[in-house]
Amino acid sequence: MPKPHGGRLVDRCRLREDVDIEDAIALKVNRDRSEDVENIAHGVFSPLEGFLCYNDLENVLENMRLDDDTPWTIPIILDVNKDELKGAKEGDTIFLIADNGMVAEMEIEEIYGIDKERLAEKVYGTKDPSHPGVSMTYDMKDLFIGGRITLLKEGKKVFEDYVLWPKETRTLFREKGWKDVVAFQTRNPPHVGHEYVQKAALTFVDGLFINPLIGRKKKGDFRDEVILKAYDSLIRNYYPKNRVVMSILCTSMKYAGPREAIHHAIMRKNFGCTHFIVGRDHAGVGNFYDPYAAHRIFDEFPDLEIIPLFFRSFFYCKRCGGVVNEKICPHGKEDHINFSGTKIRQMLREGKIPPAEMMRREVAETILSFDNPFVE
Amino acid sequence: MEDKKEEKKFTTISIPTALAEKIKKRIEGTGFHSLSAYVTYVLRELLASMEEEEASEALTKEEEEKIKERLRALGYLD
Numbered sequence: 001m002p003k004p005h006g007g008r009l010v011d012r013c014r015l016r017e018d019v020d021i022e023d024a025i026a027l028k029v030n031r032d033r034s035e036d037v038e039n040i041a042h043g044v045f046s047p048l049e050g051f052l053c054y055n056d057l058e059n060v061l062e063n064m065r066l067d068d069d070t071p072w073t074i075p076i077i078l079d080v081n082k083d084e085l086k087g088a089k090e091g092d093t094i095f096l097i098a099d100n101g102m103v104a105e106m107e108i109e110e111i112y113g114i115d116k117e118r119l120a121e122k123v124y125g126t127k128d129p130s131h132p133g134v135s136m137t138y139d140m141k142d143l144f145i146g147g148r149i150t151l152l153k154e155g156k157k158v159f160e161d162y163v164l165w166p167k168e169t170r171t172l173f174r175e176k177g178w179k180d181v182v183a184f185q186t187r188n189p190p191h192v193g194h195e196y197v198q199k200a201a202l203t204f205v206d207g208l209f210i211n212p213l214i215g216r217k218k219k220g221d222f223r224d225e226v227i228l229k230a231y232d233s234l235i236r237n238y239y240p241k242n243r244v245v246m247s248i249l250c251t252s253m254k255y256a257g258p259r260e261a262i263h264h265a266i267m268r269k270n271f272g273c274t275h276f277i278v279g280r281d282h283a284g285v286g287n288f289y290d291p292y293a294a295h296r297i298f299d300e301f302p303d304l305e306i307i308p309l310f311f312r313s314f315f316y317c318k319r320c321g322g323v324v325n326e327k328i329c330p331h332g333k334e335d336h337i338n339f340s341g342t343k344i345r346q347m348l349r350e351g352k353i354p355p356a357e358m359m360r361r362e363v364a365e366t367i368l369s370f371d372n373p374f375v376e
Numbered sequence: 377m378e379d380k381k382e383e384k385k386f387t388t389i390s391i392p393t394a395l396a397e398k399i400k401k402r403i404e405g406t407g408f409h410s411l412s413a414y415v416t417y418v419l420r421e422l423l424a425s426m427e428e429e430e431a432s433e434a435l436t437k438e439e440e441e442k443i444k445e446r447l448r449a450l451g452y453l454d
Contacts, residue, residue, distance in 0.1 A: 007424020302407030303417045
């Protein structure tokens with residue numbers, strides 16, 4: 001079992017039945033920030049114990065590391081308006097509350113400002129507002145507060161039974177006797193190509209950890225319950241029961257490409273995984289990133305301590321009669337059927353079952369059993 | 377609010393030259409680009425393993441049983 005990132009699994013949970021926040025300064029946070037709070041508290045973001053202060057943020061932007069040199073690529077920051085702070089200053093403790101009932105305490109260590117254009121350019125490699133991460137950055141409020149948080153009350157979750165925290169996955173892997181565990185990050189229902197990648201990786205390790213990302217989505221994306229049920233169906237029908245675990249990760253996609261690939265790997269290391277699958281254009285969007293930039297960035301982190309498994313393009317080859325990749329298939333493009341997400345989505349939208357070489361029938365039927373599988 | 381200026385926090389530590397030379401040889405061809413980067417990594421690792429030992433004691437028997445109970449209830453464990 002790998003050590004958590006930074007050496008220690010953070011636990012900032014001090015859960016209570018009743019929390020009295022009367023007379024205290026309470027800052028209402030949105031879904032994304034509320035998820036950040038819970039991920040910090042439960043150690044998903046270990047070694048972070050709170051939202052980043054200025055020096056850590058600067059180091060993350062410039063060097064992709066925290067101030068103490070621990071690899072960290074995505075800013076976990078809390079934006080606020082001056083009015084919302086209601087006079088709270090550095091050294092004060094405030095409450096963070098969310099619509100789902102989450103309540104946390106935050107010790108304000110630092111209040112600071114930062115140039116959002118620079119922030120966007122460093123993290124996303126572009127200032128173009130058509131990039132969803134850049135536009136999210138520009139929409140952030142003008143001040144940032146850094147400091148340690150303590151989770152007092154967990155927020156209600158729609159898919160509660162699918163939520164496992166690092167303490168739980170680490171116990172689970174240990175109980176199963178898994179030493180080497182490969183993590184697969186996803187935000188789509190599985191097609192045959194995904195199954196190929198997962199099974200190829202599983203061949204060399206003890207267990208597969210499928211960890212769909214559940215969070216804010218774009219219009220046209222598959223709905224969360226569709227992704228979960230589709231995976232349930234695939235696992236039930238095509239995976240050995242004692243070799244696979246699926247649980248969800250509640251956090252939003254940033255579409256930060258290579259930087260986010262490192263972040264995804266770090267989170268899975270905290271869940272207890274030893275290997276992490278990195279696909280083509282991992283966490284990319286549109287044509288903003290070179291499809292293999294998310295592979296190359298791992299060269300800069302010899303101290304990451306989770307082994308990336310790189311997969312290039314894979315496809316169904318009619319002559320090979322199975323799923324292959326460009327390294328192992330000698331045939332030409334005319335024999336290849338690509339796993340086009342757009343094409344699969346289009347067929348499902350029309351109520352059609354994609355061909356067996358693209359998607360398992362059971363998976364497609366599960367998706368089609370929903371009135372509308374897509375986010376409106 | 378104005379941007380703050382980054383305060384870089386590095387310090388110099390002396391190690392025997394012979395050891396430094398040995399380390400330099402060791403990191404040749406690896407992703408570590410400097411002696412400092414490697415030494416930082418090794419020291420962080422050492423501290424981390426010490427902290428990990430302390431942390432593993434933090435999970436009490438009761439906590440572990442509670443976790444296993446939930447895992448069984450959700451069907452993750454038999």
